[in-house]
Amino acid sequence: MKFEIKSREATVILGLEGAMLNSLKKDGIEYLWQGDPAVWAGQAPVCFPIVGVLPEHKGYAFGKECNMKRHGVARISPFEVFEQFDNSITFIQKSSDETKKAFPFDYELKIKYTIIGSTVTTEYIITNTGSEKFPFAIGGHPAFNCPLTSGESFDDYKVVFDKKMTKKYLRPNHRTGIIDINERFDCLENSDEIQMDYSLFGEKDSMIFDDIESKCATLIGKAGRGVKIEYQDMANLLIWSAYDSDFVALEPWTGISNCSDETDIIEDKRGINILFPNETASFKFKITMI
Numbered sequence: 001m002k003f004e005i006k007s008r009e010a011t012v013i014l015g016l017e018g019a020m021l022n023s024l025k026k027d028g029i030e031y032l033w034q035g036d037p038a039v040w041a042g043q044a045p046v047c048f049p050i051v052g053v054l055p056e057h058k059g060y061a062f063g064k065e066c067n068m069k070r071h072g073v074a075r076i077s078p079f080e081v082f083e084q085f086d087n088s089i090t091f092i093q094k095s096s097d098e099t100k101k102a103f104p105f106d107y108e109l110k111i112k113y114t115i116i117g118s119t120v121t122t123e124y125i126i127t128n129t130g131s132e133k134f135p136f137a138i139g140g141h142p143a144f145n146c147p148l149t150s151g152e153s154f155d156d157y158k159v160v161f162d163k164k165m166t167k168k169y170l171r172p173n174h175r176t177g178i179i180d181i182n183e184r185f186d187c188l189e190n191s192d193e194i195q196m197d198y199s200l201f202g203e204k205d206s207m208i209f210d211d212i213e214s215k216c217a218t219l220i221g222k223a224g225r226g227v228k229i230e231y232q233d234m235a236n237l238l239i240w241s242a243y244d245s246d247f248v249a250l251e252p253w254t255g256i257s258n259c260s261d262e263t264d265i266i267e268d269k270r271g272i273n274i275l276f277p278n279e280t281a282s283f284k285f286k287i288t289m290i
Contacts, residue, residue: 019079019091033143033247047071049136052257053177088114106130135267137255161214202243
C-alpha cells in the first residue's frame, strides 16, 4: 500500500512495507533510486535495532541472545499507519512474537515523514514498552538517483561536505560486513568534497565517516541538481554505491557495523544507545531536493 504527502514544490510517496520512502519528486524529476533486483532492490530501508551486521548474525543484549540479519528487524516486520496529514505521515511498528525471536525486547518504533517545501524530514521515535532496558542503534539508508538528469554520468557528481574533512574513513569487509578498526582510508586529503567514481565502491563497499564533524553533505551534479542531507542527530555518515549502478546512498546512522575489536555484546558496541523502560528517544535527519 502506498501513501502520498506533498508540498507546493514536491511530492513524496511512501510504502507501508518497511515504512520507507518510495519516491521523491520535484520538477518532474525522480530523486530516489527505484530499486533494481539485479543491483540492489532496496530504496531507503530503516536500520533498527542494529545498523550493519553482528558477527555471524548473532549477539547478546544484556545477556539475552539476539539473532539478527543485516540492519535488524524493523525493515522486515509489519508497520501500520499511526496518523496522516497532507504533508506528513507517521508509521508505527510494535514488537511482536516474531521480532522477539530475533530481538527479545518490547519496543514501539514510530517513523514520521514531513515535507515542507523541498525538504523531507525523517524522525525515528523509539519507546521502550517493556520492563527491561535494551540497547539499540538506528539509521536511514536512502539511495538517490545518480545521475538525475540526461546528459550526465555518475562521475559528473560529487559529495560536498559543509566543512573540510581531516579524519580518515573506515570500510566494512565486503563479504562479512565487519569493520577492521585498524585500517583507515583517505580520499579527501583535507578537502570538503569527494568526486564520485565507481572505483570507490564495488568490492570496496561503503565509506564510513565515524564521529563525523560535518553535519551536512550534498550530492550534486554538473547540472546543479542533487540532494542535501542534514544529520545533526546522527554521529556517522556512510556513502555507498554498487559498481556500475546509477545510485549513491547517503546513510546517517547513530552507530556503525560491528568492529574488529568488539565482542558479540551489543551494548558494548560503538554508538549504542541504552533505552530504559518507559523511556523514549528520537532522532531526525533531513533530505532536501535541489
